[in-house]
Amino acid sequence: MSNRYDVLGIGNAIVDVIAQCDDDFLDQESIEKGGMTLIDEGRAKQLYAAMGPAIEASGGSVANTMAGIASFGGQAAFIGKVHADQLGDVFVHDMRAVGVACDVVGADQGPATARSLILVTPDAQRSMNTFLGISSLLEPGDVDEELVAQSTLLFCEGYLWDVQSAKKAIRFAMETSIAAGNRVALSLSDTFCVDRHHDEFRSLVAGPVDTLFANRDELLRLYETDDIDEAFVQLGTEVSLGCVTMGTLGSMLIDNGEQIKIPAYEVGSVVDTTGAGDQYAAGVLHGIAKGLPLGECGRLGSLAAAEVISHVGPRPLTPLARLNISDATVDARSWVSE
Amino acid sequence: MSNRYDVLGIGNAIVDVIAQCDDDFLDQESIEKGGMTLIDEGRAKQLYAAMGPAIEASGGSVANTMAGIASFGGQAAFIGKVHADQLGDVFVHDMRAVGVACDVVGADQGPATARSLILVTPDAQRSMNTFLGISSLLEPGDVDEELVAQSTLLFCEGYLWDVQSAKKAIRFAMETSIAAGNRVALSLSDTFCVDRHHDEFRSLVAGPVDTLFANRDELLRLYETDDIDEAFVQLGTEVSLGCVTMGTLGSMLIDNGEQIKIPAYEVGSVVDTTGAGDQYAAGVLHGIAKGLPLGECGRLGSLAAAEVISHVGPRPLTPLARLNISDATVDARSWVSE
Numbered sequence: 001m002s003n004r005y006d007v008l009g010i011g012n013a014i015v016d017v018i019a020q021c022d023d024d025f026l027d028q029e030s031i032e033k034g035g036m037t038l039i040d041e042g043r044a045k046q047l048y049a050a051m052g053p054a055i056e057a058s059g060g061s062v063a064n065t066m067a068g069i070a071s072f073g074g075q076a077a078f079i080g081k082v083h084a085d086q087l088g089d090v091f092v093h094d095m096r097a098v099g100v101a102c103d104v105v106g107a108d109q110g111p112a113t114a115r116s117l118i119l120v121t122p123d124a125q126r127s128m129n130t131f132l133g134i135s136s137l138l139e140p141g142d143v144d145e146e147l148v149a150q151s152t153l154l155f156c157e158g159y160l161w162d163v164q165s166a167k168k169a170i171r172f173a174m175e176t177s178i179a180a181g182n183r184v185a186l187s188l189s190d191t192f193c194v195d196r197h198h199d200e201f202r203s204l205v206a207g208p209v210d211t212l213f214a215n216r217d218e219l220l221r222l223y224e225t226d227d228i229d230e231a232f233v234q235l236g237t238e239v240s241l242g243c244v245t246m247g248t249l250g251s252m253l254i255d256n257g258e259q260i261k262i263p264a265y266e267v268g269s270v271v272d273t274t275g276a277g278d279q280y281a282a283g284v285l286h287g288i289a290k291g292l293p294l295g296e297c298g299r300l301g302s303l304a305a306a307e308v309i310s311h312v313g314p315r316p317l318t319p320l321a322r323l324n325i326s327d328a329t330v331d332a333r334s335w336v337s338e
Numbered sequence: 339m340s341n342r343y344d345v346l347g348i349g350n351a352i353v354d355v356i357a358q359c360d361d362d363f364l365d366q367e368s369i370e371k372g373g374m375t376l377i378d379e380g381r382a383k384q385l386y387a388a389m390g391p392a393i394e395a396s397g398g399s400v401a402n403t404m405a406g407i408a409s410f411g412g413q414a415a416f417i418g419k420v421h422a423d424q425l426g427d428v429f430v431h432d433m434r435a436v437g438v439a440c441d442v443v444g445a446d447q448g449p450a451t452a453r454s455l456i457l458v459t460p461d462a463q464r465s466m467n468t469f470l471g472i473s474s475l476l477e478p479g480d481v482d483e484e485l486v487a488q489s490t491l492l493f494c495e496g497y498l499w500d501v502q503s504a505k506k507a508i509r510f511a512m513e514t515s516i517a518a519g520n521r522v523a524l525s526l527s528d529t530f531c532v533d534r535h536h537d538e539f540r541s542l543v544a545g546p547v548d549t550l551f552a553n554r555d556e557l558l559r560l561y562e563t564d565d566i567d568e569a570f571v572q573l574g575t576e577v578s579l580g581c582v583t584m585g586t587l588g589s590m591l592i593d594n595g596e597q598i599k600i601p602a603y604e605v606g607s608v609v610d611t612t613g614a615g616d617q618y619a620a621g622v623l624h625g626i627a628k629g630l631p632l633g634e635c636g637r638l639g640s641l642a643a644a645e646v647i648s649h650v651g652p653r654p655l656t657p658l659a660r661l662n663i664s665d666a667t668v669d670a671r672s673w674v675s676e
Binding site for chain 2: 051086097
């Protein structure tokens, strides 16, 4: 391909603050397990003081995906917003260090860099509590038109619909991408996010979005059904590629209505599921940009997801380009229940 | 025991910035593998820009040990110095969150909070590059006399001898501890550190230090010998308890000259050895403070070390109090070569 970048991501620029906790702590703090809740600065301080010792790691859904694509050896770029503080430095460093083009300059005014307080329970599920900080000021002026035109795929996160000023920016970026003959991909991000922005997401999927990433529950909410097969069929009529993750069952790719089952890969010990969907998207998008057959794209997604859930943190610790699909063991449970 | 705290630690307050790298990168950057090098702010910026994506986790040798003791359920307190910046907040949060008494107030002037750029090679060894920042301003005024008197054990790190103003503080704390009838423990920290401060370390070990922590190489450097048995004997004449770690061979406790071999515990996959010695010290000191037999103290040390080397980061991710010595598998290599 003659484009400068394989994938350009636009998303929240977040540093994750990850701590272990038990289920009682989630109850005490009234945190819904497995979801993402937006919190204000006061709640962020209170929750941080209450939670256990943590590690910090750069995060943000689409940002994680871009890091994964670069880790596969792909050409990725990122647009987001940070403050000129220590966490902002950490975020930008981690993008550039893995090879993502990231020209984000930290603002010296306004709110602090976004952080997500992530609580990991013994079942390896993560519950995210996100203070968006300066990321909530993302606006059309942050979108570099030329960068969009030079990128084979544009990838946006549903979470940005929580940021009022970002919606215009994303719609503008999507139009620019399509006008340049490029592809537009969207992640539905989170079931609660689908509930909050249901009608807009429906119109995006029926409209500019060409490739959709969702997990099973998000897709069911999008189409307001309990029947996953019905949702698969409907998705097939609206996007050219649907990518639906099913946890340990693997994933389903829907290629112009045709279903391709992708197995999950076996993981010795699932430690922290943070970033699983993001890294799955990295594998699939990287494969698409490299022109690989879709089945192989899906398996790259499974491979990247398996790596990231085997340790704490939302991004690969092992360069993904070094992993080999043929070495991966298919999880025995994959599609068994189908 | 009637003291308020089991162990009071005085040490550098550092946030670790941990990245994977290959051996070529260490060569390119002229970094000696396995050691700790002090760097200035300029070098810290240059090295950070050159290194890969990282995660941040609170560190500092003695601080890690205090976190380990609290994780075992012991009463630990810490004295150190941070700036009122984001990394300073992270450091203090992580101490308090695990239950360490830490009254450190971030300074609003002076250098930034200390950080250590830690490069982990595929052999799981860590090479540390530490910018001490405000931690280099630790001074006698930071030592709370009452806190020292109320703590059964005082634990200091050899690294503090790199901080000119801290030496007086540590000598004062040691005298205060002994005058109150408490015990004084020291870690030799690092072979290069032993070389830098050889004569002072010899006089500390022959003098106020009652319990010494060292690894094999540090002990050999201290006594300027190649014969570990000779070093064990000499150590036995100078301290009432010597604790010498031997990597996969386990460790040797020297109880008033009597040798007690302690096995290492088996680890599925050694990921990052950062904090191994610190957590070994946590297990031993916790056991001593609780009045356990020395063999059991040593095994608690092995248990804590095995936990911390199985993941990235210098502090336990699993509460140590939940681990069970009897569940641990002894590493087959332990003491085999003896």
